[in-house]
Amino acid sequence: MENNTQTVEELIPQVKVGIIKQLNIEITPEALDENTALFGEGLGLDSIDALELIVMIDRDYGIKIGDPKEARKVFQSVRIMAEYIQENRKK
Amino acid sequence: MSRRIFITGYGIITSIGNNADENYQSLINRKCGFGGLEILDTIHKQDLPACEIKLSDDQLCEIAGVSLKQGYTRTTLLGIIAAKEAMRMASLTPAEIRTAGLLSATTTGGIRELERHYYPLQDPFQHGDFEVFTDTANPGEHSERMAEEFGMKRYIATVSTACSSSANTIMLGARLIRNGELETAICGGTEALSKFTINGFNSLMILDKEHCRPFDISRKGLNLGEGGAYLVLQSEDMVQRSGKTPLAELTGYGNTNDAFHQTASSPDGAGAFLAMNMALNTASLVASEISYINTHGTATENNDLSEGLAIQKLFGDRVPPFSSTKPYTGHTLAAAGSIEAVFSILAIRHAVIFPNINFNIPMDELSITPEKELIEGRPLKNVLSNSFGFGGNVSSLLFSAV
Amino acid sequence: MNNTNYYINGLGIVSPQRTFDNNRFLQEIVSYHANVLSAIAPDFKEYINPIQLRRLSRMLRIGLTAAIICIRDSGIAKPDGIITGTGYGFLNDTAKFVSEMLAQEEQHVTPTFFMQGTYNALSGLVALTLKCNGYNNTYVNKGFSFETSLHDAMMQLNEGNLKNFLVGAYDEADEVQYKVNSRINHYKKHHINSLELFEHNTDGSLQGETAAFFSISKEKGQECWCIVKGVRMVFRPYSLAELEQELDDFLLKNKTATGDIDLLINGVSGDPHNDHFLIELKQKFFQQASEVRFKHLCGEFCTASSFGLWLGASILKKQQIPSAVQFNLVSSPRPIKNALLVNQYMGRNYSFILLNKNV
Structure with missing residues (x-):
């Protein structure tokens, strides 16, 4: 439960590593800017990546997102994701 | 090349009936197969209901008339049951069966048995009853097994284009007959439910935990189902020679690729439009001559919008009555095309249009609505049946009254 | 549809040999030692x-690369139709999905391997990449998968509405398939040098993989490799006599006599249990023909005949038989005009493909 006290700044590098691993992206965590858009222009992720990330935040943080459309709002950038995780995490 | 293709028999097993009559009765009485899973062993028995055939594999063996524990996968058993009914209905002689082609479709084949015996099958030191399922995960296995069961060897093919698969076997059958390669083709598809498909579709977040609602604004996804259906296609010569009365005619077909996304349909239904249009063209019919469309109508947000827009584009302000029968049978994947081909022929033969169960409120994006109620006493001349799949595969079949 | 010429106007193949460069032809051979x-x-x-x-x-x-090599070779950027054939498809991805699903007890399952595991994933991907809205199909019938794909394309070319097809085959050397099929002695029990496949008189073959695409049309292209005359599949012949009868009928329909065959491309798998019909056919009817074999170079898999077709097309175009595939050379070699590919898979799926040199 001590993880729940992690700050957004502490979560950011962890989320970066998680995304890169889950989506098999060939970049270093440092090269992924926390404010870059993950979908569309930016990193260019698509709807299947969104599904992969939904599984990731459920598995790693206990957050369930039932609607892929809602997920796209959460997955706007690494920072927004980290903020959402910090607020909603169950583990 | 312009040889006519007739349907002289069909057979079907789904969660709403073990044969064509039972399926028809369920269709006109709004009896759906949706509910909790009892036969398949999965942790999702209650939270992801589906349209399951409530018969064990042993019971299916009995209906299929084959010995127990001989390595018939559930997919194969459903195929044997449906194809036998089709051949009986067509009164095929042993000689006709021997020289017929068997063109069958599946997306999962024996995956259900593979997932059940996954570790023992890969361990050479383990022995036991599971060994009858060695190499049955191969998708072509069920067709070969069925062909052997029926004593057929002339032409055996298996199609796997996701959810449009069995529609493509019917097209191949027509092509083989038109090219003079065959006089008789048994065409269709078969699919058993499996943990693989349930978890796969669940991971894509397109399963509705509630009963699916095609073309409704509140639709949230599809329900899976299982089943098998086969048609007997015969050449005009063969039908004339044998003096049979054909049940319907396959007048048109179209196969295209949407080329938009690996799993999603294009928002405007470009591929669907092309396939339906091609079916009309091969039949030399115009849009206004279509009496009914049995849509793919899976009740995913994406499919119904894409298909609906394609229908509107093709038919303009004269869209014929249409409905999705997926709430009855669930989405039976590779078998859906042939199951709905049988439903289309049943509609023609009984002059009925089956209701689109669970439709209440139209979608904002569409100006058309499906038939909510059963329509009886409506002679149907030409019926379109759509089947779309992952990988952009899109097929449309056109059946006509004879 | 007899006596029609179907031209192979381009091809691309990625196999266990360095075949992805169409300008080279088996100049160096790679051997494998773990079956x-x-x-x-x-x-x-x-x-x-x-x-x-x-x-x-x-x-x-690998599959998409083979398709693109073929597209570049034929110069036809958007075919009218795409057809693929595969025996086991992407069993490797399917197995990853199943393993994850079983290990995690159906929780937190991700979609990518499920999506990629569908048999038509490659034909869909090629269509998507080429923006090809045309006909699209995938056949999955063990040792007939590639043959059915080819036959479907030929029938449609014959109907005349569509002018050119991209026909492909792919199968992967997958571990699950290896383990499961080892139960039925599909693979050799002891490791051998792949190049010595035909010297071991033991049960089983070697596991191989390949992705191959062919551009086929009724019109001859500039880079035409060869002509396909016909394809025939024979399911589980009860006897050699039945297979002979099918061969006779097939050749007769294509107005060819066994004596006209200059090159026999023999799809024996190195498993004596399954090879004897093909070996007997060779001895009985094709003494005058040069014999080449190929499964020591690509291994055995459901669509291995696609490698055989590539080999035949290459020999017919280049009029050269690489020593690595020569099995016996006839005493008086003659120009190679007519080639017959004979194949078997698991002793159940037999096929014949008749090829002519482009003239």
Whole structure:
């Protein structure tokens, strides 16, 4: 439960590593800017990546997102994701 | 090349009936197969209901008339049951069966048995009853097994284009007959439910935990189902020679690729439009001559919008009555095309249009609505049946009254 | 549809030999020593853009690369139809999905391997990449998968509405298949040098893989490799006599006599249990023909006949038989005009493909 006290700044590098691993992206965590858009222009992720990330935040943080459309709002950038995780995490 | 293709028999097993009559009765009485899973062993028995055939594999063996524990996968058993009914209905002689082609479709084949015996099958030191399922995960296995069961060897093919698969076997059958390669083709598809498909579709977040609602604004996804259906296609010569009365005619077909996304349909239904249009063209019919469309109508947000827009584009302000029968049978994947081909022929033969169960409120994006109620006493001349799949595969079949 | 010429106007193949460069022809041979032959792929980045590359599995990469090599070779950027054939498809991805699903007890299952595991994933991907809205189909019938794909294309060309098809085959050397099929002695029990496949008189073959695409049309292209005259599949012949009868009928329909065959491309698998019909056919009817074999170079898999077709097309075009495939050379070699590919898979699926030199 001590993880729940992690700050957004502490979560950011962890989320970066998680995304890169889950989506098999060939970049270093440092090269992924926390404010870059993950979908569309930016990193260019698509709807299947969104599904992969939904599984990731459920598995790693206990957050369930039932609607892929809602997920796209959460997955706007690494920072927004980290903020959402910090607020909603169950583990 | 312009040889006519007739349907002289069909057979079907789904969660709403073990044969064509039972399926028809369920269709006109709004009896759906949706509910909790009892036969398949999965942790999702209650939270992801589906349209399951409530018969064990042993019971299916009995209906299929084959010995127990001989390595018939559930997919194969459903195929044997449906194809036998089709051949009986067509009164095929042993000689006709021997020289017929068997063109069958599946997306999962024996995956259900593979997932059940996954570790023992890969361990050479383990022995036991599971060994009858060695190499049955191969998708072509069920067709070969069925062909052997029926004593057929002339032409055996298996199609796997996701959810449009069995529609493509019917097209191949027509092509083989038109090219003079065959006089008789048994065409269709078969699919058993499996943990693989349930978890796969669940991971894509397109399963509705509630009963699916095609073309409704509140639709949230599809329900899976299982089943098998086969048609007997015969050449005009063969039908004339044998003096049979054909049940319907396959007048048109179209196969295209949407080329938009690996799993999603294009928002405007470009591929669907092309396939339906091609079916009309091969039949030399115009849009206004279509009496009914049995849509793919899976009740995913994406499919119904894409298909609906394609229908509107093709038919303009004269869209014929249409409905999705997926709430009855669930989405039976590779078998859906042939199951709905049988439903289309049943509609023609009984002059009925089956209701689109669970439709209440139209979608904002569409100006058309499906038939909510059963329509009886409506002679149907030409019926379109759509089947779309992952990988952009899109097929449309056109059946006509004879 | 008899006596029609179907031209192979382009091809691309990624196999356990360095076959991805159409300008080279088996100049160096790779041997394998663990009964599994793996495809040698070029740098994918030369064929597939990096964004697309990311989520493609190994076999999708190999398959798409073979398709693009073929497209570049034929110069036809958008075929009228795409047909693929495969025996086991992407069983490797399917197995990853099943393993994950079983290990995690159906929780937190991710979609990528499920999506990539569908048999039509490659034909869909090629269509998507080429923006090809035309006919699209995938056949999955063990040792007939590629033959059915080819036959479907030929019938449609014959109907005349569509002018050119991209016909492909792919199968992956997958571990689950290896383990499961080892139960039925499909693979040799002891490791051998793949190049000595035909010297071991033991049960089983070697596991191989390949992705091959062919551009086929009724019109001859500039880079035409050869002509396909016909294809015939024979399911489980009860006897050699039945197979002979099918061969006679097939050749007769194509107005060819056994004596006209200059090159026999023999799809024996190195498993004496399954090879004897093909060996007897050779001895009985094709003494005058040069015999080449190929499964020591690509291994055995459901669509291995696609490697055989590539070999035949290459020999007919280049009029040269590489020593690595020569099995016996006839005493008085003659120009290679007519080639017959005979194949068997598991002693159940037999096929004949008749090829002519482009004239």
